[in-house]
Amino acid sequence: MEEIINYPKHLAIIMDGNGRWAKKQGMMRIFGHESAMKAVRETVEYCVENHISYLTLYAFSTENWNRPAIEVNALMELLIKFLKKESKSLNENNIRLKTIGRLDHFPKKAKETLLETIDKLKDNTGITLTLALGYGAREELSTAVKNIAEAVKNGLISTENINESVINSYLYTSDLPDVDLLIRTSGEYRISNFLLWQIAYSELYFTDVLWPDFNKNHLNEAILNYQKRERRFGKTSEQLR
């Protein structure tokens, strides 16, 4: 049988279902977030093992600021814990870390730990792990529009020259390729303001598995499903052959 080797270059994941997972065990929501770390680790490992060059995780959305303060604080603590605990292993695996979104409202300690870890891993040349933190696609696009308008006003670009590649260069993801595969766990069929521009031609994969239960086998199933799909980018099947 022909070996299928087309792995996505850029995988993005909406890690959903932590709260429901915890509730099912009669535990507090935060226990679900804590238990989610194992799934994050397995996913990163899978990407390293299979040369998936870019992994982008939706870790905290602009809308997540509306959750109860106790949960927001716990998520911030968890971010710090993740960075401190995993930075050695991320480095050993030659992983570069990046963040997209607005860190303005993040607690000083979380921001500092994040920036320190990014700096520590900046010369790595393996896969790029991007954490979407304080991220919302509409905020990203609004900021891009504002900055493009400013550039036009200052004579750096002309209105006629604004095209898709210019817009792309003003997004937080300017140095990342488009997303090939977007996975959402927990049986919800929504995009929830994640990477709206970047998923224009992505394959979408939804699974009922709650994020803390998500493991390498589930990810492998998603990849196998992706590999069977024909990505036509608006063309016909015949044109692709």
Ligand code: FPP
């Ligand atoms: C969605 O589950 C998950 C989040 C809002 C946070 C995701 C955060 C983590 C997995 C931990 C932090 C990750 C890193 C990489 C530091 P939910 O709470 O919306 O679940 P529910 O829909 O069942 O309520």
